[in-house]
Amino acid sequence: MPSVRSTQHDGRYTILISDDDPGVRRGLQLLLRSRGYAVWGYTTGHALLADPRAKEADCVILDYRMPDIDGFAMLRHLREIGWSGRAIMISGFHDTLLASRAAEAGFDHVLAKPLIGRALLDALDRHRAETLRKH
Secondary structure, three states: OOOOOOOOOOOOOEEEEEOOOHHHHHHHHHHHHHOOOEEEEEOOHHHHHHOHHHHOOOEEEEEOOOOOOOHHHHHHHHHHOOOOOEEEEEEOOOOHHHHHHHHHHOOOEEEEOOOOHHHHHHHHHHHHHHHHHHO
16 A cells, blocks of 8 residues: 655644544644644544545544444445545444454554543554655
């Protein structure tokens, strides 16, 4: 698969977040923007999938359970249109079965809610470093 380019926003690593909880979504946006990431948030999975930025994003953070589409279906759709970035699933329903299913579906990480910011930042820092090494 071709690597994803992080050039659409002044070369910054681009992250799209889909979570129906406004507090989680906004908190993640603020945290990640403060670390220099280009970040966009979406209240529904379909809104993320409809955005042309989805094809160019370096990483997506997808909630497992959304009212309109779950994280597995979102990632499957992104892969079907040729997206090859990193994917992180977040869930308030985390267990070993979900983690196993997510790994099989192509998620790089699964993080339990409430989120621990340090774990998310560590995962993103590794992804960004790997992306920079490829370019």
